[in-house]
Amino acid sequence: MKKIWIAGVSAVLVSGFVMAGPLKGHPNLKRAHNKIKEALGSLVAAQKANEYDLGGHAAKAEALLIEAEKEINQAAVVSNSHK
Numbered sequence: 001m002k003k004i005w006i007a008g009v010s011a012v013l014v015s016g017f018v019m020a021g022p023l024k025g026h027p028n029l030k031r032a033h034n035k036i037k038e039a040l041g042s043l044v045a046a047q048k049a050n051e052y053d054l055g056g057h058a059a060k061a062e063a064l065l066i067e068a069e070k071e072i073n074q075a076a077v078v079s080n081s082h083k
Helices: 002-018 027-049 057-081
Strands: none
Touching: 027 057
8 A cells, every 4th residue: 555655656756847937938737736736645644654555545636636736747748738
């Protein structure tokens, strides 16, 4: 279980660094992106605090947040391509 959330958090951090460029000039998308990162941090804290399996729900929520982050970045890329 720990390996799953460590891998997920690592993916988010890497995607955050790689995709930071497209968000420049998009304050609303950047704000949403930051809220997702905050939510992921809270989710990881919840997983750490609960030393038992959360029924797979925390892992699913994490995957959905990561997907949302990717979609926000793609929205910025599309917007940038129309400038």
